[in-house]
Amino acid sequence: MEEIQYLNEHLGPRYVGHFAIVLAFFAAALSMVSYFLATQYRGEVLRSRSWQRLAQLSFLAHGAAVFTVIGCIFYAMLNQYYEYQYVTAHVDGQLQQRYIFSAFWEGQEGSFLLWMFWHVILGYVLMVTARSWEKPVMAVVCSVQVVIVSMLLGVHFGYGDWFLKLGSNPLLLLRETVNAPIFQQADYTELLRGNGLNPSLQNYWMTIHPPTLFLGFASTVVPFAYAVAGLWTGRHKEWLTPGLKWSLFSAGILGIGILMGAAWAYEALNFGGYWAWDPVENTSLVPWLMLVAGIHTNLISRATGQGIRATYLFYLFTFVLIVYSTFLTRSGVLGDTSVHAFTEMGLETQLLLFLVFYFALSLGLIIWRWRSIPVPEEEEATSSREFWMFIGSLTLFMSAVLITGSTSLPVYNEVRQFFNPVFDGLTLTEPEAHHNRFQIWIGIFVGLLSGVAQFLRWRERKFSNHLRYFSVHGGAALIGAAALTLLTLQWIDAPTLPYKIMVFAGWFAVWSNLDYLIFFVRKDPKVAGSVVSHIGFGIMLVGIMASSGNKRIISQNQFLMEGLTDDEQLARSTVRLYEGIPLGMEDYVVTFTGDTIDGMNRRYQMEYERMNPDGEVVERFQLEPNVLYDKGFEKIAITNPSTKHYWDRDVFTVIMGLPPEEQSVKIRQETEDSLQYRVLPLVRGEETSFRDTVAIPQRNSSIIYTYTIGLENFSRHPNHPEYDPEPGDIGIGAQVHAHRSGGIANHDTVADVALVLREGLLYHFPAQINDMSLRIKIDESVFEQLLVQDEDLNYREFVVTPGTTFRLGDRQITFDRFISQPRVDHFEPDDGDIWVSALLECEGYEMQPIFLIRGNQPSGVRDEISELGLYAHLTSLNPETNEATLRVAQAQPKAARSIPLAVAPRSFRTDYITLQAIEFPGINLFWIGATSMMLGLLVSMVTRMRAKRLRRTA
Amino acid sequence: MKKSYLLAVLLVVIAVVLLLQTGNATSEYADFARAAETGDKVQLVGTYVKDKPTIYDPLTDPNYFSFYLEDLTGAEREVVLLMGKPQDFEMSESIVLTGRMKDHQFIASDIQMKCPSKYKDEEEMIKNLTES
Structure with a gap:
């Protein structure tokens, strides 16, 4: 070829x-x-x-x-x-x-x-x-x-x-x-x-979250490399100091990266939360847990020489887990269980080799060097700080093992399927509940340990000397935490005992670390970072209980279904809102007031009012959740929530559904085409009636309605709430009276309809009368009767001064005068417009074609004398000679005898949305706690780097 | 260090016990027959039956979506999903539901859909890319 x-x-x-x-x-x-x-x-x-x-x-x-x-x-x-x-x-x-x-x-x-x-x-x-x-x-x-x-x-x-x-x-x-x-x-x-x-990635969080997360991912290679280097060169103690600094950096940045992901999920996605135990989330959390466990054993080994082996293992596993995470998210294994894993790309084998290689390398090195890693002769005392810190590290390690185990089910399934192709595969029925059940205990242990350890001393030799300090401060922390827990439980619910203990553990960590800060920061400024992190952890525990344990679905469904369990009733979490009709949800009243479209982005305005028990409005705010259409407006690409932030709670709102007609222009056209319009030609003041049978949904019966339609008025100046006049528009508007009788109640409405010709295209502005499911528009045939397009006219040009009379066919037309900025019904000025009309007179009728300058662009608006069939443009005017250039044409006069109205019954409303609204109490505690946990790690790194520099300069 | 090792072993034992407990939290994908037998909450895989009635009328109840699903054994049952109709529902290749059997209906409180990858074949992809 x-x-x-x-x-x-x-x-x-x-x-x-x-x-x-x-x-x-x-x-x-x-x-x-x-x-x-x-x-x-x-x-x-x-x-x-x-x-x-x-x-x-x-x-x-x-x-x-x-x-x-x-x-x-x-x-x-x-x-x-x-x-x-x-x-x-x-x-x-x-x-x-x-x-x-x-x-x-x-x-x-x-x-x-x-x-x-x-x-x-x-x-x-x-x-x-x-x-x-x-x-x-x-x-x-x-x-x-x-x-x-x-x-x-x-x-x-x-x-x-x-x-x-x-x-x-x-x-x-x-x-x-x-x-x-x-x-x-x-x-x-x-x-x-x-x-x-992908529209869900068109968000500022997606500009900063991936680079931060990947810096965290990438930096785990440094502690790993130091650990390998330590094993390789046999300098088992020397690497601990630089290794610690790098792992503090890595854990801080990785943690911030994970939190940014949580913030993105909460701010931009519609699942209503910041953490869902999704496999992709889990596999980024697990290396972090492992790294933090390593940081603690690293501290122990620097202070006491204990636990070097554990430090090696934790840092090596951290990186292996990073590779494992890469394998899980990029190989397509997670495809079924995770919403945001990558799809497969043919790199599975390569990724697997990547994983196996570093796993084998780590394992080989540690086995090779195991015996030569120094271990102190003397065992640590049960009352020493290092002992309890070590327990804490093991707890974190266990958390990592548990999460990895459950997240690896798809891998287990793949392996079983490899040997037994008919094996269907296991899944976690309720992953969130499953993870929460275990991790709550991890949180409790870590909270308590991070408090207790602060009251203990390194390398405790004689605990009896320290017992007094320990019992006074520890006792104060117990009492203080208990009091704070009681206070907290006045504000939020902790349904079961483990949850109550979790709140207690959180406050205990906060209290004991504050105590430690007050008594020790002057002696050793290095503790500041650790205290900030541990207080952060405690606050985070309370924040999780408040925001996730007490999240309240405001948009409770009003329709009760029989025989559902509580959980199932809770799944029914959306309400339907009609535009302009307020709806009470719990202690809020919400009104969907309208929407605006900007490009592909459609924002909905939701007015919230919070009521106190007496029904008085205590606060008022507006939320603007939005939906993003795909390129052809043929479907919704994504819906984004909108959240009102208070210091003590958030109100989260997201659109869960739109009427099909609003989701796709195609469906809207199909619905429009399926309507059965009947055309009723009416003259001003005339009325006509017809009947229609409407089936009642889900019942075998129907109602016969009688509709009466009357034409109240019509004009060449279209008037319709959605119509925005532009120069050059040729249009017609009518005021229609509609009445429906039959059924439970009669309805009676007056509505505006319009039809506009703009640049060769027809735009309908129909009236949708929801009370009677009736749609009225002006039938397009009106144009044949009424409107004449410029293309069909044979214009002649006249250059004339005011007062001149000229002749077109058998008509005498007088150009009377210019009128500056006239108010006429065929033109609606905008701010900044400059316009002039030429008043033309013929046989007692008048018309005023307009010359318009809008934004430095000249244009014009035609006018006509329909009765005589005269049409005129004012194309330019010459200020020096005071001459107007007019283009005038004559056609067969067309006076409207009647306006054809197209009326369709059974046109159902599309002015509604379905909405989910959730209140998250105390969510700021979560953000503040989690963020300070990560910042504390970075603070520790900085204080350690400065300490080193000071030592060097000293 | 001996104590720490003992504790480490203990923790590993606890972890293993907990992980084995995970076995209880997991289940194989069920079918309608098995779901009806136990009445428990299960996960179930199937495909949407397009030619049976599908009801979603947010004007009546925005959290009631009913359709027919064919499970892997070929049995068809009505499913009531307790939420709105998901985006791209008709395009789904297979559906994973979490829920239970109640009388003749399967009451689902959660749904996951597997949609075909964006382009079925390269030709369609190119067609899509060249459309303005």
Whole structure:
């Protein structure tokens, strides 16, 4: 087949990017080998140094190559080169620039690159700061880089039927990834459009959450690398100090990243909460728990020499769990159980190898060195701080094991299915309840331990000396926490004993850490960070109980269904709201007052009023939940909640459903087409009646209604609540009277309808009368009777001064005068308009064509004398000569004898929404507590770094 | 360190016991017959039966959505989902429901749908990408 010479392809980024990916791979590999050898030859200074120099240079090159790949992708994305599959998949013309980052890391390749980007930055920092640890630590970092770059190589090794796909290249052209007839065209790039960014990711949280989370993910490699380096070089104690600083950094950033994800879920998604024990959430939490366990044993081993083995294990497992998390979320294994896992991409084998390799490496190293890891002769005392801290670490470890175990069910199923293909697979029936049941006890233990441990001393030799201090302060904390718990339970409910204990554990941690802060911060400023974290943890426990345990669904369903359990009744959590009709929900009255559309985004205005028991309004606020349509307005892409934040509670509101007609323009058209309109020609003041039979839903009967329709008035100035006049519009409006009798009650309404011709298109402005399910519009045939389009007229131009009379056919037309800014019924001025009309007179009738300047653009509005069939435009005026340029035409006079009204019964209302509203009490306690927990970790890191600098300068 | 090891072992034992308890919280996907036998809350997989009546009328009750589901054994039952009709319901390839059997109806309090990946074939994808 002949090669096609494609036109307008931009192949620059492709060539540069491919080269950079290959360079990044080999430079990382070279750097890894060189660092490895530099470590191995560490005894021979010169030899080691030259390898180290080579390793540094190749890592610098590797970094530059990674930045180049990222740059190439951004370049193609910013320029919308749709010939690149990554660009078509994640960008479209409507993508706002501020979401370009979200679009970049929406795909697997982009997020791998983000991960590598952070590794490079961290690697550069390590090269400058790690000193004697640089060689072994960087060897490990480089090995991870080699593995991740290989995910982007996009190389296929084939041998017969067997082939291995190594990575997925983000810089492939679309025509290289799919085969379609379109690529027979040389100019196919002209035809391509992008797919765009998933609407749920078009959110500012998605700009800051992924880079923070990935910095957290990436930084776990540093404690891991230090642990490997410690085992490798046998310096089992020296690595503990730099390792601790890095793991504090990593845990702080990873934690903040996770919290940002929670904030995104709460602010932008519609499931009504910040944590759902979704597998993707779990697999990011588990490494964090493991890392925090490691930080505690790290502290112990620095203070007492105990627990070095545990520290090794925790840091090694943290990274292995990060890889496991990557495997779970990116291999497609979670597909069934998680809402936001990636779909599979053919990298399963590679990811599995990644996991197995680092797991085996960790296990091998620890077994190899186990005996040489120093363990103090003397056992720690049960009354010492290290003992209880160690228990705390084990508790965190257990939490991690439990969460991992339950989250790995899909993996277990895959394995069973591999051996037994008919195996259906197990699932957690109620994952949230399941996790909560276990983790509540973890929370209680950690809360109590983080309080108790603060009252104990390191390396306790004689507890009896310390007993007095311990019992006074511990006792005060017990009493204080009990009192605070009682107070808290006045405000929120804790349904069962474990929940009450959890609140107590939270307050106990807060109290005892405050106590510790007051008595110790002057002696040792390093405690500040730990105290901030532990107080944060305590507050978070109370916050979880308040916000999740006491969340109140305000939008309780009013319809009771028989025979449901409480849980099932609770699932029925939406209410239906009609526009403009207030609805009482619990202690709120909510009114859906209207909506506005801006692009694809439709906002709904909800007025909330909170009532006290006497029925007085105590507060009033407006929420604006929105829905985002997909490109063709054919369905709803996503609904976003809106939340009112008070200091003590949040009111969360989200739209759960719209009428089908509002979800899709297609359905709206189908519904409109299915209506049975009857056309009733009416003259002003006339009335007519008809009957219709309407079935009653879900009953075998029907009602016969009598409808009476009357034309009250009509004018050439359309008047309709939704009509926004524009110059050049030709329209007609009518006021219609409708009456329905039959059924339970009679209804009587007056409504406005309009029909407008704008730039060759007809716009209907019908009246939907919901009380009688009646729809009225002006039938289009009115135009044949009444309106004449300019195209059908034969205009003649006249340049005349005021007072002149001119002749058109058999009519004498007098141009009487100019009128500045006249008020006429065929034109509605906007602010800033300048308009002038020419008053024309003919046989006792008048018309006033208008010359208009709106926003520096001249235009005009036609006027007519329907009775005589005269039409006129004022196309320009000359201020020097005072001449008007008029275009006047004559046609057969058409006077409206009657207005054809199209009337359809059984047109059901579409002015409603279904809404869910939830109150979260004390949710700020959760945010404040969780955030200060993470900030405390960073504070600890900073105080430790400063302490070191002070020591060095001293 | 001995005490710590004992405790570690103890905690591992507790963890294993708890994990085994997880076994009780899990279940295999049920079918209508098994759900009717036990009457317990189960998870059930099936497909939407398009040609049987599907009722969702938010004007009457926004938390009542009824349709027919065919489970993996081929049995068809009416399902009452206690919430609104989910987006893209008709397009779902298979449906996972959490709920219980009550008389002849399956009362579902939660639903998860598996939708076909966005594009069934490459041609459709290209078609979509070239539409303006």
